[in-house]
C-alpha cells in the first residue's frame with residue numbers, strides 16, 4: 001500500500017508547497033479540503049433553496065421554469081442556479097482530493113477507520129444528489145441521464161418492472177416521476193448531511209467551515225465563474241428524439257460513458273467493487289496498534305485539559321472513582337485513541353522536574369512514556385559539547401529527525417510535537433542539557449495528528465495551558481516554520497538557529513554536576 | 520505564520536489559483552461533449568413486458584393428495600404458476616435483428632417476460648416485422664405486425680406490445 005501512498009504523498013507535497021506560498025497554511029486549500037467540501041455544500045444548500053422557489057414540477061413546466069430563472073431572472077435566480085451547479089462540482093472535486101489526501105497521509109487506518117469508512121456512503125450520496133439534480137432540469141441532458149440511469153438500474157434485479165420503460169417515448173412519460181425526483185433531490189442531501197455528521201463523530205472540533213479568507217476567496221471564485229460562464233440548459237427534452245451528443249458534467253456523470261463502454265453489469269461491478277475496496281482500505285493492512293494512552297488516577301486531578309486537547313474524542317471525563325476529593329477523572333476509550341500522545345503533552349502533571357521514580361503523569365502512552373523521553377533527552381544531549389549544543393525534538397510523522405542534521409545536534413523523536421509538555425523545554429535549558437531547543441513538527445504546517453502544531457504554538461505563547469514558563473529565554477527556542485517540507489529545509493533551519501544562538505556568559509561552576517545529582 | 524511573498528504578490532498568486540480552479544470547474548461541468556449515439560442514425564427501441572401462457576393446464580388433486588394437505592389449504596385444482604417463455608422475432612428490412620425466447624421473470628417464473636432492445640438504423644424508410652409467440656405452439660407466431668416507418672436522423676420510436684390492444688404498437 002505504501003507503494004501507492006508514497007508517490008501520492010510526493011505529489012501532494014509539491015502541490016502543497018506551491019500553494020503554501022500565496023495562501024499560507026491557514027488558507028492553503030489542500031490543508032482544508034474537508035472544510036471546503038462543507039463550504040461548497042452550504043453554498044449548494046442555500047442556492048438550492050432559492051431556486052426551488054421558482055422551480056415548477058411537471059414535464060414542460062420544469063424546463064420552462066429553469067429557463068425563466070436562467071434568462072429572465074438571470075441576475076439572481078440565474079446566478080443562484082450557476083452557483084448551485086458549480087458549487088456541487090466543487091464539492092466533488094474537494095471530496096475526491098480529500099479522500100486521496102487522507103489516504104496518502106495514512107490517516108485512514110487504525111482508530112481512524114471509522115471516519116474513513118463513513119466517508120464511503122458519502123461518495124454515493126453526493127453522486128445521487130448530482131444525478132437527481134440534472135434530471136430535474138428536463139433538458140436533453142436530463143433526458144439522457146434519465147434513460148441511461150434507468151437502463152443501468154434495470155440491469156439490477158431489484159425493481160419489479162422495467163424503470164426505463166417510463167422513458168421509451170413521450171407516451172410513457174408521467175409527472176409522477178418528477179415528483180419522485182424532486183423528493184429524492186431534497187431527501188438525499190438531508191441524508192448526506194446526516195452521514196457527514198456521523199463522519200465527524202470521532203473528530204474533535206472538526207473544521208466544518210474554512211478560514212474566512214479561504215471562504216471569501218472560494219465564494220468570489222464561484223460568483224465570478226457564475227457570472228462569466230452561467231449554467232445553461234441544453235434544449236428541452238423530447239423523447240421522440242435521441243440526444244446523441246450531450247455536454248456531460250464529468251464530475252457527476254462520469255459513470256455513464258463507463259456503462260456504455262463496458263456494459264451495465266461490469267459498471268455495477270466496478271461501482272460496488274470499487275466502493276468495497278475503498279471501504280476496506282483501513283485494513284489493507286491493518287495498522288499495528290501502538291499502546292494507547294492510559295490514565296494514572298493517582299496523578300490525575302480531573303482538570304479536563306487532556307480532554308480539551310485530544311483531537312480524536314478519545315477522552316471523556318467521568319465521575320471520580322477512587323474517592324479522592326476531585327469531581328472528575330479522565331477516561332480513555334482505547335477504540336478511539338490513535339496514540340498521538342497529545343494528552344500527555346497537555347497534562348499539568350507532565351513535568352520532568354519530578355524525580356525519576358515518581359515521574360508518572362496523569363495520562364501517558366505506556367509504550368513511549370514521558371519518563372522515557374526524558375531519559376532519551378539525557379542520553380542524546382550527553383555527547384554534545386561547546387556552547388552551541390542543540391536538542392532537536394521532532395515528530396515521528398514530520399520531516400524526520402532520524403539522521404542528525406548538523407554537528408552538535410541531538411535528535412529525539414516524539415509521536416507528535418503536541419506530545420511535548422512545554423516544561424520539557426524549560427527543563428532542558430535550565431538544567432543546561434543544551435543551549436537551544438528546536439521543535440520540528442509535521443511538514444508544511446499541517447499536523448498528522450490534527451492539533452499537535454496548533455496546541456504547541458498556543459502553549460508556547462501562553463494562550464493555552466500548560467504554557468511555557470516566562471523565564472525560558474525565547475531566543476534559545478527555535479521552531480520549524482510553516483511551509484518547510486523537506487529534510488533540506490529542516491537542516492537549513494536548524495543550522496541557522498544554531499549559528500544564531502546567543503553566547504552564554506561564562507559560568508563559574510559547571511552546571512552538569514548539578515544535574516547529575518537531581519536525576 | 521510566515522509566508523514568502525509580499526501581500527500583493529500573495530493575492531495575485533491566490534487569484535491565479537482560483538482562476539485555474541474556476542476554469543477547471545467551468546470546463547468539466549459541461550465539456551468535453553459526449554457522443555453516446557451516432558448522430559447520423561435513428562433509433563428503434565423494442566420494449567415489452569408480457570406474460571406468456573402457463574406451462575400447462577390445471578389438473579384435479581387426487582384424493583390422497585387432498586388428505587395430506589392441511590384442511591384450510593385444500594383446494595380442488597393444481598395449477599402451475601410458471602409461464603412459458605415469450606418468443607420474439609424482430610426483422611428490419613428483411614434482416615433479423617433480434618430473435619429470442621425470453622424466460623419469464625419472478626422467483627417462481629410467474630412474472631412477465633421482459634425485453635428492452637435498442638437498434639440504431641440509418642435514417643429513411645424501413646420495413647419492420649415484429650412477431651411474438653406466447654403459447655405452447657411449436658411453430659409460427661401468435662402475433663405479427665408489419666409496418667413501414669420513416670425515421671429522420673436522431674429520431675426515436677418505441678415498439679411496445681399490448682395484448683389487449685391487439686399486439687405490437689408503435690409509440691412515437
Ligand code: HEM
Nearest residue numbers: 034035037038095099102107108112115116119120206207
Ligand atoms: C463532501 C464530502 C466530505 C466532507 C465535506 C468531509 C469533511 C470532513 C471534515 C470536515 C473532516 C475533519 C477535518 C479536520 O477538521 O481535521 C474530515 C475528516 C476525514 N475525512 Fe472527510 N469529508 C468528506 C468525504 C470523505 C470521504 C469520501 C472520505 C473517504 C472515504 C473521507 C475521509 C476522511 C478521513 C479519513 C478523515 C479523518 C482525518 C483525520 O482523522 O485526521 N471524507 N472530513
Ligand code: SF4
Nearest residue numbers: 310337338340341343
Ligand atoms: S493519545 Fe491521548 S490525545 Fe491522542 S488520541 Fe489517544 S487519548 Fe487522545
Ligand code: SF4
Nearest residue numbers: 300303304306347362
Ligand atoms: S490533563 Fe492530566 S490531570 Fe487533567 S484530566 Fe487529563 S489526566 Fe487528569
